Amino acid sequence: MSGITPSQTVGPYFAYCLTPSRYPLHEIFSTDLTVPGVEGERITLTGRVFDGNGDGISDAMVEIWQADAKGGFDHGSLSNTKSNSGFKGFGRAETTADGTYSFTTVKPGRVPGPDGKLQAPHLAVTVFSRGMLTHLFTRFYFDDEASNAEDPILNLVPQDRRATIIAKSVKGQGKAYYLDIRIQGGDETVFFEA
């Protein structure tokens, strides 16, 4: 067993490679995960990333990873349930000047948990920025899912902190959710060690 390569900060200057929409490099990843013909309920997910002063972090990168609407993953190394219609399930967003991130995707289906019981629909979320030597790892759930109550991971989180990782439905056109990521503070987002 050899030692893994240490993490280093993404730094302030990643955008021209990792999120190059304003630069010449062609884009691989997008904030829109949907593909033509993808099954499932189309949703948007938006929020802001805040530092310990409550200021929006303008140079963060947020990545999401999720199952498709049926709970399958795109040819993951463990998965034998293939995703439908070429849905990759991975998205990447650079935050804007006020720390806003935004994704368009489909609501994920339910995926088996550690004991084989189904988890509530969720996204795996990573946060990278200057000032983080190792990325942060969290999850987003959805406030209109009754299965949250029985989710084995959510139940590991103290009750009074669960709301920090449950995206709230927003009234308006289409199905929209909102969730801020707070790196520090009274309503600090729950981060995981995996």
Add this chain to the structure above:
Amino acid sequence: MPLIYPKESFTEAHPKYDSPTYKSTGLRHPKKPLIILPHTMTELNGPVYGHEVLQETDNDLTRQHAGEPQGERIIVQGRVLDEDGRPVPNTLIEIWQANAAGRYVHVVDDHPAPLDPNFSGAGRVVTDENGRYRFTSIKPGPYPWRNHHNAWRPAHIHLSLFGHSFLSRLVTQMYFEGDPLFPYDPIFNEVPEQARHRLISKFDLDVTEPEWALGYTFDIVLRGRNATPMES
């Protein structure tokens, strides 16, 4: 099915979130305890991106413009491995760096060093079936930052990798053997001492091409091990 080694395998390697000598971590580290997350299908799978996403000059940062960039041409090669030392094939590596003068093309870099019209400093490469990768670039220059008085970053190339699962996701920086700035750099020194050497590429005469470019070797080890694919 122990596909990921216990957390000791990364706590001994990665810097802490709260790393006081690197000032920007002050307002950007969680203060509440992290919750230990059992590994589910979500964490043990991960996005797969391979050769299909590459364009022709992605792996040669010296050929992306009309002319040759300024600076010392280099070849960087190595292998991407898992914790058992087995190759990680067909995995995407994203690459970004400053130019030879220590200037990034990013719009917020205001270091008064020249931009190079023939160098953007962004590239990508995908490992082959043996986990090998290779790209051509220019040796980046050191550059000043405002962490403390007279602070300079050692020359480095940023690398971003995916690996087998969402847990093997890694963003790191590759340094160059013998850099005199190592003792003064908080970002490098906040890495646990026993793991720092893993961030330093080695000059390699076998990779060096006569009358063309210096060669450096840098192997990258990602968290976890190669799962045997399940048959459906």
